[in-house]
Amino acid sequence: MDNTPTLERPAPARRVHESFIPELVYFEPASLDYPKGRQIMDWVKSLDIPYQMTTSHNRITNLPGDTELEQYKIAKRTLVVGIRKTLKFDTSKPSAEYAIPIATGCMGHCHYCYLQTTLGAKPYIRVYVNMDDILEAAKGYIDERKPEITRFEAACTSDPVGLEPITGSLKELIAFMAEQEYGRLRFVTKFHYVDSLLDIKHNGHTRIRFSVNAKYVIKHFEPSTSPFEKRIEAAAKIAGAGYPLGFIIAPIIWHEGWQDGYAELLAELARALPKEASSNLTFELIQHRFTKTAKNVIEKRYPRTKLEMDIEKRKYKWGRWGQGKYVYPDEQAEALRMFISERIFDHFADAKIEYFT
Numbered sequence: 001m002d003n004t005p006t007l008e009r010p011a012p013a014r015r016v017h018e019s020f021i022p023e024l025v026y027f028e029p030a031s032l033d034y035p036k037g038r039q040i041m042d043w044v045k046s047l048d049i050p051y052q053m054t055t056s057h058n059r060i061t062n063l064p065g066d067t068e069l070e071q072y073k074i075a076k077r078t079l080v081v082g083i084r085k086t087l088k089f090d091t092s093k094p095s096a097e098y099a100i101p102i103a104t105g106c107m108g109h110c111h112y113c114y115l116q117t118t119l120g121a122k123p124y125i126r127v128y129v130n131m132d133d134i135l136e137a138a139k140g141y142i143d144e145r146k147p148e149i150t151r152f153e154a155a156c157t158s159d160p161v162g163l164e165p166i167t168g169s170l171k172e173l174i175a176f177m178a179e180q181e182y183g184r185l186r187f188v189t190k191f192h193y194v195d196s197l198l199d200i201k202h203n204g205h206t207r208i209r210f211s212v213n214a215k216y217v218i219k220h221f222e223p224s225t226s227p228f229e230k231r232i233e234a235a236a237k238i239a240g241a242g243y244p245l246g247f248i249i250a251p252i253i254w255h256e257g258w259q260d261g262y263a264e265l266l267a268e269l270a271r272a273l274p275k276e277a278s279s280n281l282t283f284e285l286i287q288h289r290f291t292k293t294a295k296n297v298i299e300k301r302y303p304r305t306k307l308e309m310d311i312e313k314r315k316y317k318w319g320r321w322g323q324g325k326y327v328y329p330d331e332q333a334e335a336l337r338m339f340i341s342e343r344i345f346d347h348f349a350d351a352k353i354e355y356f357t
């Protein structure tokens with residue numbers, strides 16, 4: 001039987017929604033046994049979004065689209081609501097001890113995103129509704145390590161803020177972590193949907209970081225994410241709500257005029273942020289890197305990309321899991337690190353640079 005879903009229903013007359021609205025939604029039947037699953041179903045019905053049931057969130061094989069590229073684009077607008085069965089968390093160095101799995105996949109179209117390769121043939125967006133199981137597993141990891149602090153990264157396989165208007169899962173995670181003496185949460189985002197997080201009790205246990213970049217990088221390589229100004233506005237709100245705040249500048253890309261681009265970025269951050277944001281501010285710096293596999297996938301999915309991936313111009317760095325990465329040669333990497341670090345300290349004398357990699 002051909003189960004290929006069609007998008008033949010007339011497109012619903014949608015109000016102007018700022019946040020992501022999928023074009024197609026799949027539910028695992030058991031997800032409707034959970035309040036979050038039912039709440040998402042009500043939302044889907046209220047917007048008249050086509051939906052189907054599926055036996056497993058790992059086996060969505062019949063997406064519409066005649067070519068691989070069309071299917072990829074549709075996958076990026078497809079939401080799958082399921083149960084997280086694997087409750088063994090991956091490690092997440094250097095930013096945290098563990099990755100906490102609340103979602104997999106993202107609606108953004110960043111050309112350089114590592115999800116292009118790590119999600120392979122499953123680029124659709126999966127959200128998990130069994131939060132109690134996930135929180136219980138997190139508690140187990142915290143207990144195992146105490147009195148050491150255990151940090152969880154919620155953005156290893158997704159951009160959870162992009163999905164927050166649909167799931168509300170970050171809100172639950174933040175509230176849970178507020179009560180954990182030895183647990184901390186962190187996540188990074190390129191989206192600005194933070195309003196629902198502003199009035200919850202966080203106890204300073206969650207650090208929210210915004211991914212920012214030079215204008216050139218945002219303009220050419222980050223389609224379908226929030227504009228820079230919106231991200232900064234959201235960062236200011238987060239600082240105002242007393243959360244520890246951070247910025248990830250990634251990927252740092254060597255491009256014509258990069259010095260001006262990164263200098264302007266730091267100057268704009270300093271202009272836009274309220275005074276209280278500069279205390280306890282962190283920066284993480286990640287230079288652009290790619291694997292051979294990623295280069296092939298990116299060139300297929302974004303054939304006109306301006307992303308420079310010339311292995312002749314790069315340094316090969318052996319990878320722990322077999323496949324090595326191409327990074328900038330030492331001299332260029334050092335120039336990027338030095339220049340950006342200096343600009344950071346010019347504007348934010350008390351900030352901490354957590355790492356450059």
Ligand code: SF4
Nearest residue numbers: 106108109110113190
């Ligand atoms: S927003 Fe983040 S997770 Fe989403 S595509 Fe861009 S880099 Fe990837």
